[in-house]
Amino acid sequence: MKVMISAFVAALVIASLSPIVLNQFGWSSAEQARSESVRLD
């Protein structure tokens, strides 16, 4: 049962770290939804 609990905890740790890692690689859902090059002409 210890292995099962540790695997569940590992899944949650991976879930918590994944947004940070994705940001490190330059991808985030917040960045994806906005653009710096908005033209107002």
Added chain:
Amino acid sequence: MNKNLFGAAALVLATLLFSLAWAQEAPPADRTATGGAQTLEDIMRRQEQLKVDESFRSENLGNPANAAPITDQLGTRGGVSDADAWRSIRYNKIDPTVQSPGPANTVMIQDEGVAWYKLREGPVITYGGSALLGIIVLLVIFYFVRGRIMIDGGPAGTTIERFKAIERFGHWLLAGSFIALGLTGLITLMGRSFLIPVIGADAFAPLAAGSKWLHNNIAWAFMLGLVMTFVMWVAHNIPNKLDWQWIKAGGGIFTKGHPSAKKFNAGQKIIFWTVMILGVSVSLSGLSLLFPFQMPMFADTFGVINSVLGTSLPTDLAPHEEMQYANIWHSIVAFVMMVAIIAHIYIGSVGMEGAFDAMGNGQVDLEWARQHHDLWVAEVEAKQDKGGSS
């Protein structure tokens, strides 16, 4: 290899199931009475929700080569009338300049989204939800008809190691993340229909936001678990003649004897390959949804299917449409996986005495192992004897 083509190749096999249903063509229509414009038959077919060949207007977008002199009517528009321009917008045949650039921002009208919404809110929820309830009802009936599968003659009292810690870790990483993905996916898909009427929109909002966060992020644990279990168990899951014997005997479920099996029997191999093939498919469509507009796969997939089967699935898909196909496919595959896994959970827990121990602490009763995996026990004992005598 081009990643889109790779994704297409991976999805094509499973997508073949649906290709015939999507390949229905609208009959050619005689539009001479309206000078090529819409006819009463078109309107009637549309009202009856039948497919209408829209090419008579989607391809009637004007021709700059026929531009009249600028002194004449329409001359400054280069042979394209207002109606032609609006048809171009309607059928996404323009290349507009937009203030906020992005892969999907140049699409002004995307009416395939209506079909996606209706499919998602209708058949996907109805048939998917029914399948989940159906398998649960079937298992309850099975339990009362067959009862729990017990160890013949009772447990031996001595145990044998069935799975090492790393194997159980990989299994539970996959299983735990899959259960979380299944529950949060169902909340996302069905919450609007079933939860908001019960708990209200205010209570549903944080639940939906939390579900989205967990679903998007725990998907990486699922993919890691999928890779781990594949690497550890693929060699034991290659089909062989023994599996056919096991299937012919019905796995021994309704008979007194137990068909021979090695580490994994045919039933377990079916679950393994179901999880692996559908797991890869659901991961690919999930990645496509996780990185919107970055991994379009369905246009390429449909292209491959068309070239193989001669069908005419759409290959000119708007960015939104790619996401809509990914969403529907993701849901369908997930429902099939959930049905299979619910059955797997049943037989691995309440359905069979001694089965849970294999993934619980890794040690199973020797008599259980001899009855369900006799050849594997013989292999393990032969190795132990060899190790002990050397």
